[in-house]
Amino acid sequence: MRNFAFSSAENVDQAVSSERGNAGEASYIAGGTTLIDLVKLDVMRPVQVIDLNRLPLREVERLDDGRLRIGALVSNTDLAHHPLVTQHYPLLSQALLAGASTQLRNMASTGGNVMQRTRCPYFRDVAAACNKRAPGSGCDALEGVNRMHALLGTSEHCIATHPSDMCVAMTALGATLTLEGPNGTREIAFGDFHRLPMDRPDLEHELEPDELITHVTLDTPVVGGGSHYLKLRDRASYEFALASAAAMVAVEDGVIREARLALGGVATKPWRAVEAEQALAGKPARTESFEKAAEIALSDAVPREHNAFKVPLARQAIVRALEKASAASKHH
Amino acid sequence: MDTQVIGHRTPRVDGEFKLTGRADYTVDWQAQNMLYGYPVPASIAHGTLEKLHLDTARAMPGVVDIFHHGHFPKLYRSPNSPTHQDQVSEVRLPFEDERIHYDGQYIALVVAESFEQARAAAHAVHADYRRESGAIASLLDTDREGRLLASEGASRGDPEKAFDEAPVKIDHTYHIAAESHMQMEVHATLAEWRDERLIVHESSQGVVYQHKAMARIFGLPDESVEVVSHYIGSGFGNKLFMWPHAVATAGAAQMLGRPVKTILSRQQDMESGGNRPASRQRLRLAADPDGRLVSMRHDSTTETSFVHRYVDSLGSATPSLYACDNVAISQRLLEVHHGTPCPMRAPGETSGIHALETALDELAVELEMDPLELRRRNYADQDPASELPWSSKHLDDCYTSAAKRFGWERRDPAPGAMRDGDEIIGWGMATASWPALRMPCAARVELRDDGSVMAACGTQDIGTGTYTIVAQTVAELSGVPLKDIEVRLGESTLPAGPLSGGSMVTATALPAVAAALRNAFDALKEVATGEGGAFEGSDPESLEIEGGALKDDQGKRVSFGEMLTQQKLGSVNGEGQAAPGDEKGQYSFRSFGAHFVEVRWDPGISRLRVARVVSSIDIGRAINPSAARNQVEGSIVMGIGMALTEKLDYDPRDARLINNNYADYIVPCHADMPEIGVELLDNPDYAFNEFGARGVGEIGLTGIAAAIGNAVYHATGKRIRDLPITLEKVMDT
């Protein structure tokens, strides 16, 4: 892979100021599991790499308002096994452990997982047309081998799937990202962070070039909610999802009080199925309600030549995840 | 044969090297003053290279040279002769011309001082191409039929007439996607010239073949080339014959006068380092109402590239597996624009038996007959193809034993009838088979004055356990403990041994090692009975070998080491040769087995998993039962991949490989492993060789995908005739 200048940031201020002036040519590195992979393919070409690992962003703490604040450098493994996560956000723990492998989870950071890039093979091949990698070059996936590609949130310019499992759980749970930049700190709702590809698939998120994710703060847990993360894939482990569903359901007297639903493997960003959630509220916690929600969640799906099966597959993931979540709800 | 070492489970004698990181695989070697090569692959599959832009790359740090068409030594294509053992995987030489025949074909080789520099510079090489339309991505994407190969056809009786007149018949076509070997150690070469002599470290399943091919290509006498491959991060067939990267590396080393090491990237390995070709097979089977086969026709098409002719013989097992008077096989070959296919574990028959065993399951459904019973009714007591008796066949015992251990008698034949919670259970079975091959072989043994023994043979251990079975053979015949036996393999300068392919090493090499050892014993007896020897004046014939010592009928016993030390000799040597003899015309040699498989299908989430595999395999005597069973267990895991997930995806528009990595080409991971129960029958086949052993590296892969597919049918009622059986082919939509 091409060479680059390397430096370590000692604190957040230094991290954000050292990147200033090199916008677009500098990359942060935390776990490195995305960056190094893509630099080796010549897909990412940083001139400068800034190591974040000395920053004090490894804490997981419960805030006074009941929310959970996660430092951006907390590893996927540590987050998945953290007592506050396994106790209050088992959905997140399940999703994290469904992703990647032990080794990758040990390396990958929370902030880095949010910034994870697509597995689209045309994005990863510098000889292929890809609007995300080379804006304006076209999209070879549209008419190409697109079995793994997205159904939801696509455009005529990009159908690349967002690969993260963690982000699917976070978008279902509700979270806020804390961003630090030269002009100070700002917060953004997790659901607003990732952008749809539209006509600029290269613009993947709302982070400015000189900004850094410092924390992810999860909303307070839904009282009495049962949850389940279901990931469907070709083999039993160590593979990206064909379709996944993060479901959380609070059931009282057999009726759904509140539901959360997000999808992975089928969308261009971590996909919260808000209309399906609304349709579930007040309905009986039964398979028919879940099937209806699944229909709604996939109603805007745009299948391609090889991924049409993911429409029914995602529906199945939703129904089964909702069934399991409902069964786990404390008040059913 | 009552044995002390052979036939007993034996921890690998090379185990400690592998477990401590000291085993020297090709990629681990470094030479003084060594450079790193990194190939530049073409990014089109069909066209011409018009211009290479090298200036940027040449100016990058550490870059020493960039080789390409017009800047490379003039070499000679190998004759590619199996008889003369100079076969290669691709006869086209690297950088021969500017034609591009497949995606990933090398258009240049960057050589630099470090690996990072070579790779970075390779990424900075840009090429202009003249693309041509009409690239054929795969046999699966085209209606082209390919050329009929007269050499691959065979027939007996009148299968067409018998088919037309039969009451029960099936006629189906099966497709199998191209597969990648995905051996853990990618192809790698370290080439070094010392004076006019070429020394090559290569991850190779055939050091003798590669050394001869290199000699032809570089116009050198055989003795001027040496190929070394002590440890191989497996091969599964794609390292049998040399690929162009090795020639490119040796040529670069020659021009630069420095050693060059090239390790392919995984992507390059998958694009240009071999694959199991995709296939199309039409099976027409007919039976009488009692299930006796009256006609079998097996017509196949496989792929090759435009630069090499590789024929995967799909129908070769079909005439021998079942008793049937009317049989015909044919094969076609279709050229496609992707990397050259090559043998992959149980080549040909893995694909062919898959189609045949699936078709038999379909016939059993037509007959409303248990699929195991159908196979029993067509049991071939002799080889119907050669009409020779089998040297040893115990397939009936395999059926009985595996069925019993599996619980086959509890099978409800109705598809979908067996359930467990959300899951539907499917049970299927298939026959496994692979020919027993044996070639001529030479070996050398040294008995040393320190009491140790060294045995050497120019074959390889690709992970099957060759080091260990050679040591076991020496230990068995000499009584010397395993710890005092050194085995040398993987060097072309050793007495010529076989390719690590065709499951032939055990039956080929062990008799040669035994012959060499006996000759060494004779030499030792001569020393012992000669002047000043411990048994001076005795008849050499009267001496026996026991426990690493010579013994006479008076009970006198002198160890090998003592004897040699006494005579001031460092060692005595024995060279030995062994080859198949008259038995070849008297018997047919083939191994058989049976797989029984349970799959679990959860229709609510379209999840298909293999839950249980029970196999009984008859390979004659297993020299090392633990390593032998490991081979079958590993084959089962590989067969799960073939059945359910493995497929090289070539973009139909331009024939470029899409899933060129370990994340997108899906092989089974640990969590995919089912419950596995493998039994090896112990029926020594002494008609085949003195140790009674046939090979075991490949048979386990045959039939396993069919057994899985048949189980999927039993679970779902859906017959998926195209591999892999991915979930979208099975799910209810």
Add this chain to the structure above:
Amino acid sequence: MNMKEYSRQGDEAGSAETAVTLSVNGEMHQLRISPNVVLLDALRDRLGLTGTKKGCDHGQCGACTVHLDGQAINSCLKLAVMCEGHEVTTVEGLANDAGLHPVQQAFLEHDAYQCGFCTPGQMMSATALLEDERIGTDDAAVREAMSGNICRCGAYKNILAAIQTARGQGQAAPTAGKTS
């Protein structure tokens, strides 16, 4: 067996190199490397510790697994310059003067390998998981935790048996003798 007879060479060529001190298997090594050198290549090409293998170079196979401060990681995705101040353990650090590590011994006894190329990575994952109380001890948990180490030879069954034996529970070590 023959051992590697070629000498190891340090690579001093190239530009923009930085000095890095790596602690590997308890030994300190000073290197000058460029920032784009990953730990895997530093171990193999610079330090001659070739027991750690490259199977995919992209974190997709697990052959390059080493410990960084006791945790299993893919050394192919870790920049060597980022490892300063951390303890790296490779397969060469498993055995000691007393002999093989219990995991190595169990791999030997259970024939938990074939070609041996993925084996160092398998054992590094195995030793890490046996020390990690967050990972379950039942077969299913072990198999899931070990799924980041591909074995194309398919020796998973024996790998599982070896790990559980090394743990001191599950299957007993097989005894020598004739089996069918």
